[in-house]
Amino acid sequence: HQTLMPLNNTLFIESNPIPVKWALHEMGLMPDGIRLPLTWLSEACHEPLRQAMRQSGVLV
Template sequence: LQMQLHYLPLIDALFAETNPIPVKCAMAAMGFGTDTVRLPLVTLEEGHRQNLLSLMRQEGLVD
């Protein structure tokens, strides 16, 4: 339970928008592929992207 609560903000950020948008953004930040998606999807909103990347930095997932 402690681990789940620790990662809850990151989990919430990964579900801030319709999947696979946040997951693709996270994977691209780690060097796996790109964050481009096909229509009708669009890239992650800038505010959500900044939040996700900030949380990933806190966890040491990206530089």
């Protein structure tokens, strides 16, 4: 539970499900491209989410 808290908190950095879809794409589990009305995660949020994914052990 505590291991995943940084990731859980960071997944709400923007409107859901945008960060979740970006994280899945970053892990290679989702192809590039999403349909409107969704847009990709803003560039400023990439590194904080990557760090949370690494800290939680879901991204190497």
